[in-house]
Amino acid sequence: MEIGSDKNQIEDTLEKVAELLNEASISNKDSVRLTNLKHVQELIVYKNPELLDNFLDEILQFQLDKSGEVKKFVVSFIEEACKKDTETIFKLIDNFRYLLFDENVNVQKRAYLAMINIFKNTLKWVVRNQNKLNDEQKQTWYTLLDLKNHIASQLDSDNDGIRTCCIKFLESLILCMSERLKESIIPHVNKGDFSVDQLDQVETDLFNRDELKEEGRYHFKTLLEYTLSSHISSVNLISSICVLSNIAKQRPEFIQTVLETYSKILSNIPPTLGKSQLNAVKKQMKLQIQSICKSSLCVGFVSELTSLLSDLGCSPNEINRLIPKNISIESNKRRLNQAQTNLDSKKVKLNQDQKNQEKLIDSLVERLQSKENVTDLVLVSMTNLPDKMSLKFSQEYKAISNPGSVQQIRSLAQMLVTYIGENNFESTSQNILTVDDDDLDEEEDDDLKFKLKLKSEKIDYSETVGKHPIHRQSSVSTPSKTLPTNLNKSASNKTFKLNDVTNNIINKIDQTQLQDLYNKAHNRILETDENVNRNKHACIIRKKVLVESTTLPGYDQKLTNYVFEDVKKRIDLALIWLYNNYLKIKQCYHKKSTLENMKYKLENGLNIKEEEQMDIVEVGHEVTKMEVIEQNEQYILNQIEFYEAEYDRTLISILDSLQQRKEQKDLLFSKFITQVPYLTDNALNLLKNCCQDSEKFLFNMSTLSELIVTRSKQRNELLQILLQFTSLSNQVLRENACTICLNLYERKQFAQIIEDYAFNRLKYLSLPNPPSELINDLTEETQEMLDASTWNEDMIKSCLYLYLELIPVNHKLINGLSEVYIESVAEIKRVILKMLETPIKKMGMDSQELLKLIQDFPRNSETLVLRIIHILTEKSQPSIDLVNKVRNLYATKLPDVRFLIPILTGLTKAEVIAALPQLIKLSNAVVKEVFNRLLGINTNIPVHKSPVNPTELLVALHQIDQANCDLKTVINATSLCFAEKQIYTQEVLTSVMQQLIEITPIPTLYMRTVIQSLTIYPKLSNFVVIMMQRLIGKQIWKSPKVWEGFIKCCQRIKPLSHQILLKLQPAQLKEVFQVAPDLKEHLNKYVHSITPLERAQITTETMELIENL
Incomplete structure (x- = not known):
């Protein structure tokens, strides 16, 4: 009986759910749809979860609903379904990703918050079942990781609410990617959450414990940086304070950093916060600190907490209440015990090693008496100095009072022993490299001297010298960053060199055999693709070797061929190759900048700081310094030219090969060109040509648009390419380019550039002859010679396309058009009037800028204004504002009856009858248009309203005074009326004759x-x-x-x-x-x-x- 009852209950539920879904799908009210969908969720998620799979597709169809609230429900449904059964996410990942990138910001925010639970639960499930995952589940996990990275990067979003959701998500990530300690205070609701310590193994195919912890620390650092940023809003600052408090209580390892961050917030309050916002921030921080004080975590941090509470305005009594004495005493005892333990251990160690340490100090004092040793120490140490002096060092540093004295030398020796350590001192001193001029040949000697002389500027030429054609067969030993060996060896001892051994072997092998060895080794490295990929460290080394091998003749083509054998999997190798070349260019520019800085100081007699000075012992004259710098400056310039050419050649080769591929569905070209570090001029030209490809232009134009948005440093060059397309005669390409420009125009960083370009093109039309720039552009496109002495229609249109597209977006631009119209020749005016229809219709007669232009139009722009009024009223009744503006214009400034024609249907009956004598004097075509507007003929206006009916119009024509208009003109006008037989029917004419006979x-x-x-x-x-x-x-x-x-x-x-x-x-x-x-x-x-x-x-x-x- 129970089984039958359950079956009936399930059937009833099925019918009920189907009925609710049908009602929701046909209802037009959001409230009805939401109520029904929530009822469905209650039935199939909470009460009968076994029915979840049956109705997934039906519910997910509502993600396409226009209502944002309905979409938010779908997100909530996906979250709840995944809570009920984590494996559901493998079916719904595509739907969830679609909603996460929805255009509605509220839907995005709801998806971000849902991602917190979805990611935590999925991570926990994948960790438990990582050995059983199929390919589809792995792909879903990788997709979730991509979404995770996307959300984590949204701290710089333009939307404040998005940033708030991102802060909450980062909290979840940091807690998942850190260890839960015994001291952790875990809320009951988070007891089952994942943490790194739940990983059974340190490293698996999908997870690495150390990497997860490192990522967690990275997100924590990112959150701290955002919290301390000056532009953070009060809402997000409060959210960050709460999140940091939660992290500190659940992960005690971060509590010290959190307290320091609180202190920094109080000392550097964002300037954008108002008084009430500042009070809210301090109130929230006080609450969070109080919660920490009430926990066991405050032991050991009493002084920090006391200081923070004091800064927040707490009185001593309040602080004593919050921090009990027993906790303060326990904290002090713990610190004293720790300090005493450390002191005892140090004393034991000191007693054991004191004698050996004294001997080492005495030995070092003797060696430090040598100037050569001190010089080497200084040179080696300078390689580790930062580029800029830290603020803390500049504040705390005090000059040595007795430099060179015995006491100071002994103090230095003690510092060296303490820094290196006794156990490591002997081994370290034995392995330090020395440099002896006798060991170097002439070329090596010059190179080394040059590098030593520039050590003070922190320039490392070891790489560039090794690649210089002159030095390819020689190697230079550079000073080590450890202590020089001549502190414990005589200066005459020679250092062992690997080159001394390898050169003897290489000299015995001819070039053919050597090249064969190179090729075989290179081929073996290429063939180890799959095996090496399992080991990340080996994979990195392999890629470095392959990339560096391209400096040898022919190996660049081999690597290119290898990449394109399976370009989908190996495209990252091509990117690494390019980045390697780009890095070399940047290094050369850095060295060049350093040399220029030194040269400037020498030329202007400025003092070079001690850490910047060269080793000029052998030279001793400033002129020699300058010569060294100039020689190597020229060398660096040659290196820059060489590496830039290599980078350009490699980039063009790869891009060209990608573009020639027939299948574009994998988006490899777009992926690659958007990830390269820099686009050269040749690459920009290639992209420009690709965008004009008739088969792939839509795809490539989309890539160009993405590059414009993402590449700020090359934005102008990329934007110029796009802007040039807006002037092409190719309609499809031009319209696509204009559409992209309109989308970019909505962003502030692009608006002014696009507007300036469009206006400059428009200004060409004020010139008597086409400018050379325009002729060159059109000649390049058409490949035909053009007459540069006169304007033709194609030239004029090319200058107008983009500007006319921008006018409906920015109505103020209509004024610029009127200015150019005044100055242009007759042919240009004709084309402008011809092309004006579309933008004016988009603006509409409610545009304040159009009304302002009509009221205060510039002199000699009457035909332009008249054309605008005609376009506005062509298929719609004139608005009251438009009628008033034109009526006022006619009465006060321009008594030209032609301006009344477009607004005739908006005038009163008396105004129309009064204007008839002037109207019918115009040409037959114009008079016919007047009658068409009044009679509603061919107007395409849905609801036509006229101040006069057909009878009144004909009667008014008969009553026109012959003193104002001759009889022949009136006869022509009446004839036009009689020609419209559909309007002037037998009944209408009967009425006309009856009214006319009553007139005396x-x-x-x-x-x-x-x-x-x-x-x-x-x-x-x-x-x-x-x-x-x-x-x-x-x-x-x-x-x-x-x-x-x-x-x-x-x-x-x-x-x-x-x-x-x-x-x-x-x-x-x-x-x-x-x-x-x-x-x-x-x-x-x-x-x-x-x-x-x-x-x-x-x-x-x-x-x-x-x-x-």
Whole structure:
């Protein structure tokens, strides 16, 4: 029964989960989706974890949701699922990584915090099962390590919240990568966490205890540096103080450093903190110190804790309450006992070795009487001196009061014995290298003297001399960094040299055999790839040997071939090779700088410090110093030229080989070029050519963008390449380059450079002729000769592309365009107006910069402003602000009616009617555009609003005063209206004629409009008869133009016109017959066709006129 009940319960849960997920997927409300998803999590993670695998995919689909809260839930779900079953991370690692790099910062922060538990649990699981891991699980572990490194590097993030999460994550890393001691105070919730001491073995395939501890110390050091930085925020400083306190309590080995850090924080408060923030920081630090005082860890650190509490403003009574007396006494006793133990052991040792030590001191005093020995000691010691004097040394150092005295020499001897140690003194003194001029040949002697003379400047020429073509077959013994052997040997003793033995052997082998030996040895080293990789130390040595072998002829090509046999696995060897060459260049530049500094001091008579002085015993004159420096300065310059050429050749060879590979999916080219130490001019040209490759340009342009962001020292050169692409005629490449530029433009460090480049290109257009720089760029692209005397459209466009792309992002740039527009020639203005549409539409009519330009446009830029207004209103109603700006412009500054055309639909009815006389005087094309805007024809505006309807517009045209506009112009305008038959329908024209007949006097063009209406719509004849009968009552014959139209209309509507003619007075009827005789004949026929009764109603005078043929 129980089994059946459980089965039914699981089925019910399955149905419930499915129902919740379906509801969540179709709901539009974030709250509903979150509620359902949390309910699902409760059911399948906590209550029925066996169902977790069944619904993983369905829940993970919500990571693509637009809502940040939903994405944060998915992160939380992954964290909880991994807590329940650590192996779940092997299924969800890709989803988690996707969310960790989400665009939403809040999602990133939640993922960072989730990574704390995920990494701890996975680390613990992998340690326990490291011998059972399959390839997929190992790859997941490596991915987690990458994510770990990414998060740990986010202390320099721009987002303060990200940095806070990073601090919490570093706390977890430091605790995992350090040992848990007996004295550690572990919170109950962290009892099961991993620590380094849980590793059974010191070193395994995946873990090395020492390396883990070293990494933990590195992260601890990083956290300390960030905590003490001057730009840290108050929130992060408080977080760091809490984290350091937790680390100190759980890892007592760090407590001393933590207390010192607290002290440094108090003495160097970040200047950005306000008074309230500073109080919050001190309050938090006080709480953390109090928690340390309450633990057993305070034993041994009472004085430090007391000092900190005192600095935080605690009174002596408060300090005594926090640090009980028994702890203070115990701390003092512990220190005294430790000191007494050390003292007793020292006394025993001193009694045993005192006699031997006295003998050694006496022996050293005798040897230190020799100037040669003292000189050698000074030279050797100077190689270990730092470049700059430390602050502590400069504050504490006091000059020796009695230099050269017996007492001072004996004191020096005692210091040497104490420093080296009695047991090591004899062995050390026997193994120290000496240099004897008799042992060197002439060339070696010169090299050695040169190096000894420059020891004071800390220049080591042992490497460069060995590689110089003149010195390839000789070796130079340099002074050791230990004591010179002539302190216990006579100066005449010769030192053993390995070269003395090897040279005799090599001389007996001919060059062919020697080369064969080299090749075989080199091949064996290449073949030991897999075996050596198991031993890290041997692997490092192997790579060094292979890299250094490239200095021999032909071996560089062998190494290149070896790398590209399996380039995916061996690409790191190519990087090491490049870095080795780059390091040599940097060393040469350092030596060059040192020589220049010495030369400057000598030329200006400046004193060279004692530690900088050369050994000039043999020379003795300043001129000789200068000659030595100049000779070797030239030598260094030659070395720099040689190594730079080698670096460039190697880099280009590798990049070219990578680029020629057909498969780009492995991203090797991008990976390599983004990791090399420096890109030479040839490498930049190669990258530029690669970006123009029609097949791979998108991939290579992305690489170029990454290089621009990551390489600050070469940013300008890389950015110039990208900027040049924004002017190309190749549309696809140009648009891609412009898109990247727009993304970079959003960052402050790139914005000004991009803007300056775009503006400089734009300024070319103010020149009468194209500049040579522009001609050269276009010639390089098209490979054709161009006419440099005149501008053509391609030249103009190349100067506009980038600037027009930037305008929608930075609206202020529109002012620069207007300035150049004023100064440019007609052809350039035409192209600018042609290309202006896209950026202006993106800006929109709400842009304050556009409105400002319209209101205060520069002189001679009227056509530009007019074009802008037209573009803004082409497919949308003009905004109120735009209408007001243009209306004000028209009324006060520029009474040009053309500026009203774009905003006609935003004007009032009275304003439109008042402007009609001026509007219809424009060209037919412009008048047609005016009517189209007013009537809503071809405007593509979703909701068209016009101040006048079609009837009002035609009526207004008839009412235009002929004093303001001639009749012919009005006739053309009305004709344009009649041409729009879809607008001016039979009903609209009927309404127009009815309104016009009510106007007194009758408009001149009334009868013309009636005739045109009849022509378009013949069915209006009966309506026209009625209108004409009304005109008789208005004595239409008193308006000659209208009367003339009346007669023509009578002719047009025959035979219906008899009704109108019979109502005319005889005088007017007679005039009609004189103008249109055909109407008299028509009326005569009609009169004779009607009945006598009807004829009797006609007056006698009218009948006489009709019958008098």
